[in-house]
Amino acid sequence: MTHEDTLTTWFHHYSDDVYNFLIYYVGHGDVEDMVQEVFIKALNHIDTFKHESKPKTWLFSIARNVAIDHMRKKKRNRNKESKLIQHKQTVNEKSPEDIYQLSETRKEVYQAMRCLKKNYYEVLLLRGIQELSVEETAGVLDWSQNKVKVTFHRAMKALKKQLGGVT
Known part of the structure; x- marks a missing residue:
């Protein structure tokens, strides 16, 4: 199985979990690009995956770093205006539409x-x-x-x- 095949399989298994994790982490629904970035980074660094943890754990580590980088960029570009108020969304359901029904x-x-x-x-x-x-x-x-x-x-x-x- 090639690295691309492995990542495709992981994407199908874990992309929703990564999406939900990123929603919680950054607090808004515009995380599709971040999910793509996670899997691109995973593909670029798949040789460093040592199989000492589950792929999901490794992907969450990458997602956490992507989210931290995203938040740092956002912080530099914006003032700290009412950031907590904007974080009203949460994801524990299966679809983004369910977010608003919490x-x-x-x-x-x-x-x-x-x-x-x-x-x-x-x-x-x-x-x-x-x-x-x-x-x-x-x-x-x-x-x-x-x-x-x-x-x-x-x-x-x-x-x-x-x-x-x-x-």
């Missing part, structure tokens, strides 16, 4: 997550929303598994506090 509770949780520290937000996104394992999350974030567990626990406490719940 309950108020989910929107509130997502907005509360966006107010947390970056590390907390990332671990909640990967473990809680994308449902990656501790091992997969550690691979994406380049953390130890213990750090993932501790940070996830602390992030959940911080999220509950942010939402006005009992810690």
Whole structure:
């Protein structure tokens, strides 16, 4: 199987997951170009994939870096005007149309997550929303598994506090 065939298979299996991850990460629906960039980078660097993790984990790592780069460019090009308010969308359903049908509770949780520290937000996104394992999350974030567990626990406490719940 050629590298192109491998990436085509991965695209069919994981493009929706990468799309949803990027929606959560950057907070808006215009991520199609970013998904393409993820798979182009994956194709260009497929020789570095060591099969020590699942392809999905490797693609999420690339997607995270693409999202960070995107956000840095956006930050340079814009002032920090009402950025949190613009992050009302979330994706947990199968289609973008479903984004707008989310309950108020989910929107509130997502907005509360966006107010947390970056590390907390990332671990909640990967473990809680994308449902990656501790091992997969550690691979994406380049953390130890213990750090993932501790940070996830602390992030959940911080999220509950942010939402006005009992810690």
